Amino acid sequence: MxxxxxxxxxxxxxxxxxxxxxxxxxxxxxxxxxxxxxxxxxxxxxxxxxxxxxxxxxxxxxxxxxxxxxxxxxxxxxxxxxxxxxxxxxxxxxxxxxxxxxxxxxxxxxxxxxxxxxxxxxxxxxxxxxxxxGPMTYAGGCLLLALVAIAIAGLLARAVATGEFAGALFLVGFAALFGWQMGGFVWRNKxxxxxxxxxxxxxxxxxxxxxxx
The missing domain is CATH 2.30.29.30 (Pleckstrin-homology domain (PH domain)/Phosphotyrosine-binding domain (PTB))
Structure with missing residues (x-):
């Protein structure tokens, strides 16, 4: 019992x-x-x-x-x-x-x-x-991480080209935070x-x- x-x-x-x-x-x-x-x-x-x-x-x-x-x-x-x-x-x-x-x-x-x-x-x-x-969930997480990275890279390039340095700084900070959180999740859960x-x-x-x- x-x-x-x-x-x-x-x-x-x-x-x-x-x-x-x-x-x-x-x-x-x-x-x-x-x-x-x-x-x-x-x-x-x-x-x-x-x-x-x-x-x-x-x-x-x-x-x-x-x-x-x-x-x-x-x-x-x-x-x-x-x-x-x-x-x-x-x-x-x-x-x-x-x-x-x-x-x-x-x-x-x-x-x-x-x-x-x-x-x-x-x-x-x-x-x-x-x-x-699971492999499918992991693949989805990797795909999301890649798509976000591509989007941020494009926005960052445009912000630098147009002189929007405040926006570029914000994007860098956001990318660092997102990469730390999501990247850590994907890396640990392989x-x-x-x-x-x-x-x-x-x-x-x-x-x-x-x-x-």
Whole structure:
């Protein structure tokens, strides 16, 4: 039986406390209960959106890691875990705290994902380890990035030719911001396969720094 803790909201801000890497809790929205995951000996125990279950590790057939920024949180990662029945559960590296605050849980999310892969490897099942977004979505993002770059280059050339240097400066700033945001999304989310021994660094929060001695 899956046991609920007395305060899911409090857990969402202290994910993994007491058992690093084997438990993870986050809130997908301000409305509703927290999503809870726990790595047990018998499998992955989960509760989300009013449903719950325990998946033996050998029954997990796919894990997809991706980078999913939002306007309120640019450092946001996602893991989609798929059961052999086709059912899928999702974990995000951030948790809603207030209406205007989405809290990153980098350390706990990374530890949970690493431990999940370790359990899956030990189970010796057949698991598809996929990084990034789907090929069609990725191609669409690359095309959009190229079209915007061409349009900005044309406008910038015209602005310089007509002496509109203020407009040219604005375009340069816009191009830098767009390239940083969209370019980072496309670069991180390149479709790929990875292995248990080499998780994609660009699709996980950075590892915690060693404390200064």
């Amino acid at each position: 899956f046991e609920l803790s007395p305060s899911p909201t409090e857990q969402a801000t202290t994910a993994g406390e007491g058992t690093p890497g084997t438990r993870y809790v986050y809130k997908a929205s301000l409305v509703g209960s927290a999503h809870e995951f726990e790595l047990r000996d018998e499998g992955l125990s989960w509760q989300a959106r009013g449903k719950a279950g325990i998946w033996p590790y050998a029954d997990i057939v796919a894990v997809r890691l991706s980078y999913r920024p939002m306007s309120m949180q640019s450092r946001r990662f996602r893991a989609d875990i798929e059961h052999r029945s086709g059912q899928r559960i999702t974990a995000f590296s951030t948790s809603w705290h207030t209406v205007v605050l989405m809290t990153p849980q980098d350390r706990d999310y990374r530890a949970f994902i690493e431990q999940l892969h370790a359990r899956l490897k030990a189970a010796r099942g057949t698991v598809a380890l996929v990084g990034g977004i 479709p790929r396969l990875y292995t248990f021994d080499e998780l994609p660094a660009t699709l996980l929060p950075p590892p915690p720094r060693n404390p200064a001695k």
